[in-house]
Amino acid sequence: MxxxxxxxxxxxxxxxxxxxxxxxxxxxxxxxxxxxxxxxxxxxxxxxxxxxxxxxxxxxxxxxxxxxxxxxxxxxHTAYRNYVLNGLARDDELTPAERYKILREIYRVAFDEAFRADTLDPMIEFTKEFGGALADAVCGNEIVLGDLFTLMEHDAGTYTHSINVATYSLILAKALGIGDMSQLQAIATGAVLHDIGKRAIQLSILAHAGPLNAQQQEEIHRHPTIGFRDIAMRTDISFDSKMMVYQHHERIDGSGYPVRLIGEEIHVWAKICAVADVFHALTSHRPYRAALSARKALQFLDEQADTTWDGSMVRCWIAIMNDTLDP
Ligand SMILES: [Fe+2]
Ligand SMILES: [Fe+2]
Known part of the structure; x- marks a missing residue:
């Protein structure tokens, strides 16, 4: 019953x-x-x-x-997840896009539970498994990006944000020439974790419908530092993944936070994550504004290439998306 x-x-x-x-x-x-x-x-x-x-x-x-x-x-759900993963390993009739869709579904519940857990351990444990599976699904096969983009949800939920930023980061990293699977898995891990510091931010601020006041903004700007502080001493997360958590809001002209780093001071993976992060933020629905179309989001990035974002990464992302989106 x-x-x-x-x-x-x-x-x-x-x-x-x-x-x-x-x-x-x-x-x-x-x-x-x-x-x-x-x-x-x-x-x-x-x-x-x-x-x-x-x-x-x-x-x-x-x-x-x-x-x-x-x-x-x-x-x-754990029994279900193990059942599906076993099946995925054996079923070679599924297309790469179908595999990716199944992965998105089967990890959703585990992510939400781990994200809300009292300690970080379940989230780290989960992310390492999830990051590996995601990197395999996105980079280990000849996936059609147009199919992928169509089946991704584009809401502003935490899970959707994390998995979309990880997916975009992987696609961009691969296009920029990062082909080593262990590095791609670490990029997926860092991207899934990039907003982990938001666990400590009040829900009323995270879910605030409308522009934030100065105090609320200051509070939300703490999340990269909080996230980094929470994972800094862990030996099961690589230094490079940690930099994605700490530096994904830094901007190459020094206008970002928390440290206002400039250009090359920012870790390459954090710059990849920044492009992925803002692209998903712009193209997702928010309580206070409609989602921008992918084309408009690309235009926004293009206008600030070389000033706010790493220009070569933005141009690479635009080229990928131009091949992906309908004309
Ligand atoms: Fe963030
Ligand atoms: Fe984010």
Whole structure:
């Protein structure tokens, strides 16, 4: 019997129901229960218990009915994630874009739980696994960027922001010539963590609808320092990843924060993260403004190339996106 109302955005914690994409399921014994929403106005009902196998005919029927989302209990999410990752490792029929989409879905709940945990350990543990999987999905295959851009959500939620900034950082880093997979994994890790310092900022300021006053701005500007302070002594995060957390709001003309570094003083990976960060910020919906189109966001970056942002990185990003976006 389902008593909790499900979250369409899959952000409920254990005990509630979370949505999962049907594309990540295959005909097999699952080891976790599935729920189905038969009617938009009704709560999901039990569809298959953990002991009852999902059959090929079930998947065909779901596809025929246009059902692309089922639900699982949040408390069974780890079992679900392991199940999907095992399947991904064995299934070579999935396209790179499909793999990426599944990864986005299966890590969403774990990210939200780790981000809200009392200590940083779950987040670091999670990020290393997630960063590795993301780097493999984005850089380990010939992925079509147009497909990728279309299936990415573009809201301002913390998870979407982290995964989109990590995805853009990986694409830009690879285009700039960084091909070593362990470096790309560290870039993904740093990018997923880049706003980790926001855990310490009051939600009322983070979710503030409208321009911030000077005091609120000062508070939010603390997040790179807080994030860096929290991870500085860790030996399981590389120095370069730490610099992405600390320096992603520095600007090459010295107008950034927290240190007002200039040009080459800023770590290359932090400059990559900065371009990715502002591109996602501009193209995502905010409570107080509509999202800019990708074209407008590129124009914004272009106007400040060589003054605010690293010009060669901006030009590289524009070239990538021009190939990706429809004319
Ligand atoms: Fe930030
Ligand atoms: Fe950010």
């Amino acid at each position: 389902v008593t909790d109302s499900p979250s369409a955005s899959s952000t409920t914690s254990s005990g509630g129901l979370v949505s999962v994409p049907v594309i990540g399921l295959r005909a097999s014994q699952l080891g976790f229960a599935l729920y189905i929403r038969r009617n938009q106005n009704e709560a999901p009902q039990l569809y298959r218990s953990a002991e009852y196998p999902l059959r090929k005919a079930d998947l065909e029927k779901l596809a025929a009915r246009g059902i692309t989302t089922l639900y699982i209990r949040g408390s069974e």
